Amino acid sequence: MKIYLIAYKNLLRKKTRTVLTVLGIALSSWVLASLLGFNKGYEGALNHDIDNMGFQVLLTAKGCPYEAATLMLKGGTGLRYLKESMVQGVAEDHDVAAVTPMLMQAIFDPNKGESGGMSGYLGVDPATFPQSKGFLEFKKGGWFKDPDAREAVMGYEAAELEQRDTGDKLLIPEKNVEITVVGILKRTGTQDDGTIFLPFRTVQEVFGRKGLLTGMGITVRKDADIDKFTERLYDLPDVQVVSMAQVKSTIMSLLSSAKVMVFSIALIAIIIAMVGVINTILMSVFERFQELGILKSMGAMPSDVFKLVWAETMFLCLAGSSLGVLLALGLARTTELLVRRLLPYAPNGGLVQIDWRLAVGTVAAVTGAGLISGLYPAWRAARVRPLDSIRNEAE
Amino acid sequence: MDNILEARDLRKLYHRGSEEIPALDGVSLDIKKGEFVSFVGPSGSGKTTLLNILGCLDNPSSGTLRLAGQEIFAAGRMLSETELTRIRRRVFGYVFQRFHLVPTLTVLENVLLPFAFYRKAGLTTDVERLLADLGLAKRRGHLPGQLSGGEMQRVAVARALVNDPEILLADEPTGNLDSKRTDEIKEVLLEMNRKRNVTILLVTHNPTLARTAQRTMELQDGRLVC
Numbered sequence: 066m067k068i069y070l071i072a073y074k075n076l077l078r079k080k081t082r083t084v085l086t087v088l089g090i091a092l093s094s095w096v097l098a099s100l101l102g103f104n105k106g107y108e109g110a111l112n113h114d115i116d117n118m119g120f121q122v123l124l125t126a127k128g129c130p131y132e133a134a135t136l137m138l139k140g141g142t143g144l145r146y147l148k149e150s151m152v153q154g155v156a157e158d159h160d161v162a163a164v165t166p167m168l169m170q171a172i173f174d175p176n177k178g179e180s181g182g183m184s185g186y187l188g189v190d191p192a193t194f195p196q197s198k199g200f201l202e203f204k205k206g207g208w209f210k211d212p213d214a215r216e217a218v219m220g221y222e223a224a225e226l227e228q229r230d231t232g233d234k235l236l237i238p239e240k241n242v243e244i245t246v247v248g249i250l251k252r253t254g255t256q257d258d259g260t261i262f263l264p265f266r267t268v269q270e271v272f273g274r275k276g277l278l279t280g281m282g283i284t285v286r287k288d289a290d291i292d293k294f295t296e297r298l299y300d301l302p303d304v305q306v307v308s309m310a311q312v313k314s315t316i317m318s319l320l321s322s323a324k325v326m327v328f329s330i331a332l333i334a335i336i337i338a339m340v341g342v343i344n345t346i347l348m349s350v351f352e353r354f355q356e357l358g359i360l361k362s363m364g365a366m367p368s369d370v371f372k373l374v375w376a377e378t379m380f381l382c383l384a385g386s387s388l389g390v391l392l393a394l395g396l397a398r399t400t401e402l403l404v405r406r407l408l409p410y411a412p413n414g415g416l417v418q419i420d421w422r423l424a425v426g427t428v429a430a431v432t433g434a435g436l437i438s439g440l441y442p443a444w445r446a447a448r449v450r451p452l453d454s455i456r457n458e459a460e
Numbered sequence: 461m462d463n464i465l466e467a468r469d470l471r472k473l474y475h476r477g478s479e480e481i482p483a484l485d486g487v488s489l490d491i492k493k494g495e496f497v498s499f500v501g502p503s504g505s506g507k508t509t510l511l512n513i514l515g516c517l518d519n520p521s522s523g524t525l526r527l528a529g530q531e532i533f534a535a536g537r538m539l540s541e542t543e544l545t546r547i548r549r550r551v552f553g554y555v556f557q558r559f560h561l562v563p564t565l566t567v568l569e570n571v572l573l574p575f576a577f578y579r580k581a582g583l584t585t586d587v588e589r590l591l592a593d594l595g596l597a598k599r600r601g602h603l604p605g606q607l608s609g610g611e612m613q614r615v616a617v618a619r620a621l622v623n624d625p626e627i628l629l630a631d632e633p634t635g636n637l638d639s640k641r642t643d644e645i646k647e648v649l650l651e652m653n654r655k656r657n658v659t660i661l662l663v664t665h666n667p668t669l670a671r672t673a674q675r676t677m678e679l680q681d682g683r684l685v686c
């Protein structure tokens with residue numbers, strides 16, 4: 066007979082109480098694992114999104130920086146425009162490796178989805194954009210070559226949604242302009258999946274924005290000092306300079322206060338679960354007051370009784386935290402959907418990333434907290450004197 | 461036969477506020493190895509207090525106790541709970557009025573329970589034989605809830621004997637049993653005393669059970685009267 070087997074079987078005495086306590090711990094572990102997973106996943110997804118922009122600095126017309134960031138990351142109509150003539154001036158800077166002009170336009174497409182939706186068209190320069198986005202791979206076809214071509218490259222999801230293949234025609238609603246699909250990209254897990262790329266001169270012409278851009282992506286040289294470079298860009302009139310590092314830190318700082326609140330909730334959930342553990346184990350100790358004394362009369366030392374009761378706490382916490390982590394893993398997609406609905410900006414890719422380290426860490430943290438909670442009940446149990454039990458029996 | 465227990469002038473005082481209540485008032489006795497002794501007397505006469513001190517569950521207020529010639533309690537010396545446990549696990553087995561079996565452990569697991577905490581060095585107890593001797597062989601896989609009161613007390617006796625104690629202390633072991641089950645336990649105790657040469661100290665209100673012992677001692681007001 067091992068103490069651990071006795072501890073395990075002791076927990077089976079009051080099954081409902083044990084199950085409820087395990088569920089309480091599981092819920093708090095679920096919240097903790099999901100939050101830690103979100104913390105990790107969000108940062109990873111944001112980095113992935115930003116790294117896959119293909120450039121390190123975005124220049125837009127002066128306006129709200131958050132709108133600029135959203136435009137850059139998520140697409141949008143853009144509120145203001147830059148003059149195309151600025152591209153040449155920026156490209157001449159010694160720190161610049163490449164500049165790719167962009168013109169984003171969006172239009173309501175009544176045939177999109179069940180009740181219509183916005184279709185985004187991103188005008189890009191066929192001479193520079195494919196180089197800055199060298200990681201993009203084609204499922205079929207390739208980039209358009211002619212800057213004035215009425216041709217389009219569709220992101221993976223855009224092509225799936227529109228049911229288009231290479232060679233198919235695509236109608237731009239309201240403008241009644243037909244363009245030919247020449248390429249379909251492989252899935253990237255970024256906003257590019259939902260984008261329809263056109264030559265930027267074609268977008269200028271079709272949407273009546275000649276000589277205008279919504280932004281330009283700037284790839285800087287590897288040895289360049291980005292801070293000094295962006296300082297120089299601030300000298301340009303009426304431009305908004307957004308570096309990827311700034312975007313990342315802005316979004317992360319927006320998130321940080323929300324994260325503090327959410328982690329506080331997780332902490333409260335764990336504290337509540339631990340109070341439940343103390344309550345369960347202490348109640349079980351009081352119920353077994355005589356039995357613990359009898360165990361001592363059989364030769365159990367105070368340390369044996371302490372170990373027995375502490376082992377019960379450990380089993381409860383291990384079972385609860387493991388169940389919680391499994392719940393977090395199983396419901397990660399659901400949690401992600403919920404988070405996406407709540408956040409003003411959510412990057413593409415998995416927002417809740419729970420790997421084995423995080424899973425083991427959560428189980429260890431919750432079990433550790435549980436073992437600390439179990440110290441008092443175990444100490445109380447260890448102090449039971451056999452004589453007191455026998456007196457109680459006589460009474 | 462050598463004395464396994466020698467008590468001299470054992471006294472135990474309980475305090476209730478400023479009042480001193482003597483539970484034992486100068487008890488002296490000798491118990492020989494392998495002897496079966498019963499203690500009788502009215503409630504409050506000090507039987508259980510005496511058994512607790514003889515069984516190292518409690519310290520006396522004064523007096524001496526020698527166990528197999530070794531002094532355990534001497535005047536003014538109090539043993540800690542850990543010291544008492546060390547002696548108990550080596551020498552004593554206990555059977556109480558209530559059986560205190562763990563309901564989620566089988567008969568065999570309950571009997572082996574003391575091994576979770578202590579196993580005498582070189583111990584070769586044949587547990588299967590012990591179960592057979594106590595008529596529990598066919599019940600080894602049953603849970604306590606599936607046993608009769610007599611069977612549960614037999615499991616408690618087996619549990620008390622598994623570590624091969626020199627002295628078995630039984631405090632009202634038949635207090636919760638009917639006359640038929642009481643006879644069963646009486647036979648079990650006699651058999652264990654004869655077969656295993658276990659010294660048995662029995663506290664009981666049951667005169668029939670008390671007469672089973674080789675010697676009966678009566679207590680009144682904390683004193684031995686015969």
